[in-house]
Amino acid sequence: MATIRDVSKESGLSIATVSRAISNPEKVSRESLKKVQKAIDKLQYQPNMLSQKFRNKRSNTIVILVPNISNLFFAKVISGIEDVAQKNGYNVLLGDTRNSHQRTKDYVNLVETRQADGIIQLRPHYEGQSVLPCKNVLAVNAGGCEFTPYPSVRIDNVDAAEKVISYLIDNGHKRIGVISGMRDNPHTRDRLKGYKQGLANAGIAFDDNLIAEGDFTLWSGMNAVQHFVQMPDRPSAIFCMNDEMAIGAIKGLKEKNIQVPGDISITGFDNLDVSNYCDPPLTTVSQPAIDIGEKAAELLFQLIHGEEPAQTEYVMPHEFVVRQSSGIRK
Amino acid sequence: MATIRDVSKESGLSIATVSRAISNPEKVSRESLKKVQKAIDKLQYQPNMLSQKFRNKRSNTIVILVPNISNLFFAKVISGIEDVAQKNGYNVLLGDTRNSHQRTKDYVNLVETRQADGIIQLRPHYEGQSVLPCKNVLAVNAGGCEFTPYPSVRIDNVDAAEKVISYLIDNGHKRIGVISGMRDNPHTRDRLKGYKQGLANAGIAFDDNLIAEGDFTLWSGMNAVQHFVQMPDRPSAIFCMNDEMAIGAIKGLKEKNIQVPGDISITGFDNLDVSNYCDPPLTTVSQPAIDIGEKAAELLFQLIHGEEPAQTEYVMPHEFVVRQSSGIRK
DNA sequence: CTGTTAGCGCATTCAC
DNA sequence: GTGAATGCGCTAACAG
Numbered sequence: 001m002a003t004i005r006d007v008s009k010e011s012g013l014s015i016a017t018v019s020r021a022i023s024n025p026e027k028v029s030r031e032s033l034k035k036v037q038k039a040i041d042k043l044q045y046q047p048n049m050l051s052q053k054f055r056n057k058r059s060n061t062i063v064i065l066v067p068n069i070s071n072l073f074f075a076k077v078i079s080g081i082e083d084v085a086q087k088n089g090y091n092v093l094l095g096d097t098r099n100s101h102q103r104t105k106d107y108v109n110l111v112e113t114r115q116a117d118g119i120i121q122l123r124p125h126y127e128g129q130s131v132l133p134c135k136n137v138l139a140v141n142a143g144g145c146e147f148t149p150y151p152s153v154r155i156d157n158v159d160a161a162e163k164v165i166s167y168l169i170d171n172g173h174k175r176i177g178v179i180s181g182m183r184d185n186p187h188t189r190d191r192l193k194g195y196k197q198g199l200a201n202a203g204i205a206f207d208d209n210l211i212a213e214g215d216f217t218l219w220s221g222m223n224a225v226q227h228f229v230q231m232p233d234r235p236s237a238i239f240c241m242n243d244e245m246a247i248g249a250i251k252g253l254k255e256k257n258i259q260v261p262g263d264i265s266i267t268g269f270d271n272l273d274v275s276n277y278c279d280p281p282l283t284t285v286s287q288p289a290i291d292i293g294e295k296a297a298e299l300l301f302q303l304i305h306g307e308e309p310a311q312t313e314y315v316m317p318h319e320f321v322v323r324q325s326s327g328i329r330k
Numbered sequence: 331m332a333t334i335r336d337v338s339k340e341s342g343l344s345i346a347t348v349s350r351a352i353s354n355p356e357k358v359s360r361e362s363l364k365k366v367q368k369a370i371d372k373l374q375y376q377p378n379m380l381s382q383k384f385r386n387k388r389s390n391t392i393v394i395l396v397p398n399i400s401n402l403f404f405a406k407v408i409s410g411i412e413d414v415a416q417k418n419g420y421n422v423l424l425g426d427t428r429n430s431h432q433r434t435k436d437y438v439n440l441v442e443t444r445q446a447d448g449i450i451q452l453r454p455h456y457e458g459q460s461v462l463p464c465k466n467v468l469a470v471n472a473g474g475c476e477f478t479p480y481p482s483v484r485i486d487n488v489d490a491a492e493k494v495i496s497y498l499i500d501n502g503h504k505r506i507g508v509i510s511g512m513r514d515n516p517h518t519r520d521r522l523k524g525y526k527q528g529l530a531n532a533g534i535a536f537d538d539n540l541i542a543e544g545d546f547t548l549w550s551g552m553n554a555v556q557h558f559v560q561m562p563d564r565p566s567a568i569f570c571m572n573d574e575m576a577i578g579a580i581k582g583l584k585e586k587n588i589q590v591p592g593d594i595s596i597t598g599f600d601n602l603d604v605s606n607y608c609d610p611p612l613t614t615v616s617q618p619a620i621d622i623g624e625k626a627a628e629l630l631f632q633l634i635h636g637e638e639p640a641q642t643e644y645v646m647p648h649e650f651v652v653r654q655s656s657g658i659r660k
Numbered sequence: 661c662t663g664t665t666a667g668c669g670c671a672t673t674c675a676c
Numbered sequence: 677g678t679g680a681a682t683g684c685g686c687t688a689a690c691a692g
Contacts, residue, residue, distance in 0.1 A: 001466075003669060014679045019671055029677060049443040051669035054384040055684060061423075069408055070603075075400040082399075082426050086433075091440065093391075094424035096412050103416070110421065113379040136331075218607045244604075251607045273400075274574075277548045277581045279609045333685060344663045349687060359661060381685035385668060 002043040010039035022047065061091045062300060063107050063119040069096045071216075072272045073242075073289055074122055077143055080293020081120055088301050090117075097123070104131050111137045118300045124186035125149065138303045142296035143287070145186035151309065153296040155318040157190035158197065160285045161239070163320050164267050165198025167283075168237045172329035173265065177210045177235035179224045179245050191241050191269070210235055214245045221248025228264075229256050236264060236329045243268035243275045246282055250325065261327035271321055280324035288316050332373040340369035352377065392630060393423045393437050393449040401546075402602045403572075403619055404452055407473055410623020411450055418631050420447075427453070434461050441467045448630045454516035455479065468633045472626035473617070475516035481639065483626040485648040487520035488527065490615045491569070493650050494597050495528025497613075498567045502659035503595065507540045507565035509554045509575050521571050521599070540565055544575045551578025558594075559586050566594060566659045573598035573605045576612055580655065595656035601649075610654035618646050 008015045013032055021028045021036040028036075039045070053059050064081055066074045078094070085092050093116055095107035108131050110116045118138035125132070125141060125148040132139045133150035141152035148154070168176055178195055181188040196206055212227040214220035221240060228234055229252070240246035246268030250260050260266050260280060268275055271286035295314055302309045338345045343362055351358045351366040358366075369375070383389050394411055396404045408424070415422050423446055425437035438461050440446045448468035455462070455471060455478040462469045463480035471482035478484070498506055508525055511518040526536050542557040544550035551570060558564055559582070570576035576598030580590050590596050590610060598605055601616035625644055632639045 004671095005669075015670080016672080016679060016681095017677080019669095020678090023671080027677075032677080046439075046443050048384075048669055049440075049445045050380075050384045050387070050389060052671085053445075054378075054380045054668095054686090055670050055672090057380070057684080059380060064424075069399075069412075070402060070405040072400060072402070075405065078399055078424075079426060082424070091445070092424055094394075094408075094412070094422055096409060109376075110379075112376050115379045115383075115421070218603055222607070247604065247607050251609070254609060273548055274577065274604055277552070277577050277608075279581070279584060335685075345686080346664080346688085347662060349685095350662090353687080357661075362661080378685055382687085384670095384684090385686045385688090387668080 001048075002045040003048065004045070006043055007036065007039045007045050010043055011035040057114065059114060059116050060089060061093050061116045062297075062304075063093045063095050063110055063116045064122065065095045065097055065104060065107055065119060066122045067097055067099050069094070072274070073143070073270045073287065076289035077122060077293035077296075080290035080295075081142070081297040082293075084294050084297035084301070088297075090301075099123075101129075101131070108132065108134055108137055111139075117304050120296050120300055125152075126184070126186060138300065140296045140300045140303070143289070143292050145190045148313070151299055151303065151312040153292050153299060153314040153316065155287050155292075155316050157187060158194040160269070160318045160320070161191040161194025162198040162201075163194075164239055164269075164283075164285060165195050166201065167320065167322070168239070168265065168267070168326065169198065169202045169204070171237075171265070171327065173235075173237040174204060174329075175207075175210065175233065175235040175237075177212065177228050177238040179212050179214045179221055179238060179240045179249055181214060181216050181241050183213060188241060195239060214241070214248075216242050216245060218244045218248040218251075221245030222252040223248070225249040225252035229253070229258065234264065237326065238264060238266055240266060240268050243270045243272045243282055243284055246284070246325070247275070247278050250278065250280075261325055262330070265326035265329075267326055271319075276323065282321075283323045283326040284321050286319040286321050288318065292316055331378075332375040333378065334375070336373055337366065337369045337375050340373055341365040387444065389444060389446050390419060391421045391423050391446045392627075392634075393425050393440055393446045394452065395425045395427055395434060395437055395449060396452045397427055397429050399424070399426045402604070403473070403600045403617065406619035407452060407623035407626075410620040410625075411472070411627040412623075414624050414627035414631070418627075420631075429453075431459075431461070438462065438464055438467055447634050450626050450630055455482075456514070456516060468630065470626045470630045470633070473619070473622050475520045478643070481629055481633065481642040483622050483629060483644040483646065485617050485622075485646050487517060488524040490599070490648045490650070491521040491524025492528040492531075493524075494569055494599075494615060495525050496531065497650065497652070498569070498595065498597070498656065499528065499532045499534070501567075501595070501657065503565075503567040504534060504659075505537075505540065505563065505565040505567075507542065507558050507568040509542050509544045509551055509568060509570040509579055511544060511546050511571050513543060518571060525569060544571070544578075546572050546575060548574045548578040548581075551575030552582040553578070555579040555582035559583070559588065564594065567656065568594060568596050570596060570598050573600045573602045573612055573614055576614070576655070577605070577608050580608065580610075590655055591657035592660070595659075597656050601651055606653065612651075613653045613656040614651050616649040616651050618648065622646055 268284035454474035598614035
């Protein structure tokens, strides 16, 4: 493979001039520029980026840490990040951690060893057990929760959940079940907080027996809903902490011949594409996933360029979408 | 940040010995090893991988080209690739091309400029308009179609489609509609070929009017099914070329009060997780997505290591999954 | 086993 | 505007 040295020889110009011709053409005469171009074409020269990166001490790469790539919400956030990265001339290294602490550390290490310039974490911050924040590692959290101790872009999960509950209460529901994520998950924490606030606003007492734990998968939703099916005093609505569990819950209810929303109203969270195509279409909270990704990437690039960001916590607007999976309590 | 030179000074050993202590510890005495370790710990030394990569002329990175990351089938293939890459000490650069020719070229260029050692293409090969194969670029195609002119791992789409059609015919269906992908898409081509073979086997004539074109999205499936709804002589079954369009089609039919499978049977392709949770659950073809990803990655690493692979085309087994979206023709 | 030396490909001084 | 010289951090000969 041709190197800059070959181009130098071929063109009869020095290495320095060739280098300048490529990266600072305005500092080179038209004539030399032409010669260099000719030599490059002839040799089909491609600069060795590995060398450039080494020399410039910049990898032009950022890492996205994602707990699970098979999650449509994450996929959209990633799309947003990719777009902005591309515009900034950056590549995106995808780190599917599968919730492994070791894998996370390995990916963070990519930044420490200069293989990447910064990192975007899509997993919410777990108090006391997170690898990030980590000194010497520029990082931004995307789609996380309250109290993230490093720059972040997210929605107000508490508020969103509270709105869902208020809506259900306004529609006559008093016993409202929850299919939550894992108890220690910050999203579970924030959304449960909103749930409690919603109940409190209406003077309804919190009942721990109305919480069924899932893990954000379809299967867990179908499973968790059984907890409510068996209850003598069933809730008339169930707030699911994501759309996938909501879809699972609907399936679980249908199998027991319980009507949605006739007998039980169901609400989700995230507004996946498929949530509008399931039966019945889901009432849910729409997160601006792509915007979150874009904003997070912009924030990270500010940090990489050494700029001081105006804010270190961006709370993006969310939207409450009412569809047919919820209705007025009979 | 500390460099190997600092460790050398701190430990009182030469740079070469420190380098060896790190990469070839067996060539260094125990004593020196200890000194080096001590110095590394004290200085919190992390080797500059940018320098290593440059020196070794190896990026330890592969690129995955994916047309659209928000596709659950791709997400699974990517998972499989990531696993194998991780085991081989490689990073994965994600290239979401969004079907842009330019973006594809940019990513392929990463290999040409040594920023990546090889590439896995998830988009099927389009005759005459593909960037790959490309000399000096090691590449493998994953989840593609017949006649891919570079190493590939895929299922037999023709056979899979033929099986679906045979199953429908066995259940009494004679007029079988198709919701296809874009006409020029190789997956459309292969699966249509299987469809025609299935018809031919049963002596049923092909009718072009029974083909409605979609683009593999939920929305397009819902849209395309309208073509059949209006027909005076509706098909009794519709073969959808992926699960997403099948889910869209079901929604489209329900809106017109057409029962699935009572009035029309629906089949999909891919077997996404959600396909078992929609109503009715989909009859579909299950592709071994994770296996395809793993195999493709293994194949690529063989090429990267200069080994001669036993085969250059791997056809993985698929499975036909019968669920409740299809039934016997009334 | 260890240290000295050289060089990977490029960008950036500094003279001219 | 141009070229010669230097060095980024590391590995791989080589000689000892």
